Amino acid sequence: MKSVLLATAIFAWITIPVAADDQSLMKDAKSHFKPIPSLVPAVKDNAVTHDKVELGKMLFFDPRLSASHLISCNTCHNMSMGGDDNLETSIGHGWAKGPRNAPTVLNAVFNIAQFWDGRASDLKTQAKGPIQAGVEMNNTPKVVEETLLSIPTYVAKFKSAFPNEAQPVTFDNLARAIEAFEATLITPASRFDQFLEGKLDALDATEKTGLRLFVDKGCVACHSGVNVGGEAYYPFGVVEKPGADILPAKDRGRFEVTKTADADYVFRAGPLRNIALTAPYFHSGKVWDLKQAVAIMATSQLGTKLNDPEIEAITAFLCSLTGEQPRVELPILPVSTTKTPLPK
Amino acid sequence: MKSVLLATAIFAWITIPVAADDQSLMKDAKSHFKPIPSLVPAVKDNAVTHDKVELGKMLFFDPRLSASHLISCNTCHNMSMGGDDNLETSIGHGWAKGPRNAPTVLNAVFNIAQFWDGRASDLKTQAKGPIQAGVEMNNTPKVVEETLLSIPTYVAKFKSAFPNEAQPVTFDNLARAIEAFEATLITPASRFDQFLEGKLDALDATEKTGLRLFVDKGCVACHSGVNVGGEAYYPFGVVEKPGADILPAKDRGRFEVTKTADADYVFRAGPLRNIALTAPYFHSGKVWDLKQAVAIMATSQLGTKLNDPEIEAITAFLCSLTGEQPRVELPILPVSTTKTPLPK
Numbered sequence: 001m002k003s004v005l006l007a008t009a010i011f012a013w014i015t016i017p018v019a020a021d022d023q024s025l026m027k028d029a030k031s032h033f034k035p036i037p038s039l040v041p042a043v044k045d046n047a048v049t050h051d052k053v054e055l056g057k058m059l060f061f062d063p064r065l066s067a068s069h070l071i072s073c074n075t076c077h078n079m080s081m082g083g084d085d086n087l088e089t090s091i092g093h094g095w096a097k098g099p100r101n102a103p104t105v106l107n108a109v110f111n112i113a114q115f116w117d118g119r120a121s122d123l124k125t126q127a128k129g130p131i132q133a134g135v136e137m138n139n140t141p142k143v144v145e146e147t148l149l150s151i152p153t154y155v156a157k158f159k160s161a162f163p164n165e166a167q168p169v170t171f172d173n174l175a176r177a178i179e180a181f182e183a184t185l186i187t188p189a190s191r192f193d194q195f196l197e198g199k200l201d202a203l204d205a206t207e208k209t210g211l212r213l214f215v216d217k218g219c220v221a222c223h224s225g226v227n228v229g230g231e232a233y234y235p236f237g238v239v240e241k242p243g244a245d246i247l248p249a250k251d252r253g254r255f256e257v258t259k260t261a262d263a264d265y266v267f268r269a270g271p272l273r274n275i276a277l278t279a280p281y282f283h284s285g286k287v288w289d290l291k292q293a294v295a296i297m298a299t300s301q302l303g304t305k306l307n308d309p310e311i312e313a314i315t316a317f318l319c320s321l322t323g324e325q326p327r328v329e330l331p332i333l334p335v336s337t338t339k340t341p342l343p344k
Numbered sequence: 345m346k347s348v349l350l351a352t353a354i355f356a357w358i359t360i361p362v363a364a365d366d367q368s369l370m371k372d373a374k375s376h377f378k379p380i381p382s383l384v385p386a387v388k389d390n391a392v393t394h395d396k397v398e399l400g401k402m403l404f405f406d407p408r409l410s411a412s413h414l415i416s417c418n419t420c421h422n423m424s425m426g427g428d429d430n431l432e433t434s435i436g437h438g439w440a441k442g443p444r445n446a447p448t449v450l451n452a453v454f455n456i457a458q459f460w461d462g463r464a465s466d467l468k469t470q471a472k473g474p475i476q477a478g479v480e481m482n483n484t485p486k487v488v489e490e491t492l493l494s495i496p497t498y499v500a501k502f503k504s505a506f507p508n509e510a511q512p513v514t515f516d517n518l519a520r521a522i523e524a525f526e527a528t529l530i531t532p533a534s535r536f537d538q539f540l541e542g543k544l545d546a547l548d549a550t551e552k553t554g555l556r557l558f559v560d561k562g563c564v565a566c567h568s569g570v571n572v573g574g575e576a577y578y579p580f581g582v583v584e585k586p587g588a589d590i591l592p593a594k595d596r597g598r599f600e601v602t603k604t605a606d607a608d609y610v611f612r613a614g615p616l617r618n619i620a621l622t623a624p625y626f627h628s629g630k631v632w633d634l635k636q637a638v639a640i641m642a643t644s645q646l647g648t649k650l651n652d653p654e655i656e657a658i659t660a661f662l663c664s665l666t667g668e669q670p671r672v673e674l675p676i677l678p679v680s681t682t683k684t685p686l687p688k
Binding site for chain 2: 061069079088094289
């Protein structure tokens, strides 16, 4: 009997204060972050229907959206690799390198706007960009529409996805279908989400320390909300501009969109969901090590030099943001016909 | 009673002779062809185990096998598009164009040997080629092994797949795992297979006419067996060499392998399974229209000029060779580490 009492006493002594800290940490975290929902979110002006998602998935994987017939959306937003290409900047038509690191498509539906400079207000606008960019898929809306119209299965699928339209096979509807599919690419149930939802042992001690530091040091000022970032725009180098190796002078970020001085070197705060899967980091893609990225953010944005244990802990916390990856069965694409424009 | 008898009489008059023809056609077809099995075939010197297939699937989809980290096996052997890239010749590292049309990986396990010139005796030998080819993935076995060894999940998966080996993470074992996965990429249950197995109405009248012509005109001399081709080597232009636009003079085919005069412009007969999905055609990839390919084969290999209905019928028969496509869930690839060689 004595030994049982003793065990209980020790147990209480060890765990109760920790649990109180955990409760307080969870409460703090809940004031800054929201869990990824387990259901597909609604999308503005674009009902996410089954037929539209199915069509959008086919289009997402179809390299015939590119002039070369080699590059699909999935080439740079690879579902096997955290929804991006894990390259410094993407390789596109003619082996051209793009100007910025490809952001992940996972949970992109939760971002305030799309692209590093937020120039596309939503995913349907975003989807039209890379298809037409010379250094990406290098195609035109006209050729894309001709391609889709030449393939009877696509014509039928557009009719099902957009049942009330006389001419449903349009570049705009292609973008809507891709947006609907992309809205399904969410990654719920990360260990951090489980913690937010009350499972206090979902994070280990180091990760909890990292979360506490992430909040207390001020990372959370830019990286908050459901995507732990992606919600607003900030200058890269609030306190101290990093070197041109990381922040190349020629890319002035959101300035190119707004042409206002206050947007100089301003970027959308990186959404940190699944960040452990999406190296290299920053819009320049120049940093491969997440710990180095954390250290750079601390000095450039907060004017703080973190010590090694702090960097380790914050990095450990960031790794807890990896959610359940979408399980995607490859679509079987409908075959081209003799009317389909040939690759260029 | 009278009307029932009459109906029976008409029915017998119309269908019995046709059924007899069908039986005879099926019997003839069975003497030349075999159905695709519904079970994964055994592979010589490489047991197809669950762990090996799972590893092989990851490797097949992993662009880190290429120097650029952009190109995976699936880039040119796309599971969404009949197991090839539907390009004249493949686009590889640095946007280089390969010398020959990419053959489909589907049912490739049934071919006598791999590549258009048969220079790889099996799929595990084949798999090592494109990884190292400068115009394809442009990598080296050393860098591939370093890459795999830098990723703990891969190390563990190689240990499971090759449990009796002290150092299982090797380029050879990578090739074995890819071969094991590729052996699963078979497409049973085409309508032609159903016909072969006794379902006489699985082919329509035109397709049956096409099959009859395919046998009687002599196409079957080269295109027979389980893959309706892929079983032996023949000169392109037995009777009459096609023009250099289709048979470029510089590509002498199997001559490059054997260096013997009898191998000049000799190629492995194209396996015709899923041929409707894998335009463009021939080793040169110069012909996009299957009907045109049929007409060229007739003149060049058989010295026969087919008329339009014959071409239509043979083409219709070839379209009945499309089997059930493999349903592949994209693997979630293990993340790189700071030890992983960077893309080049």
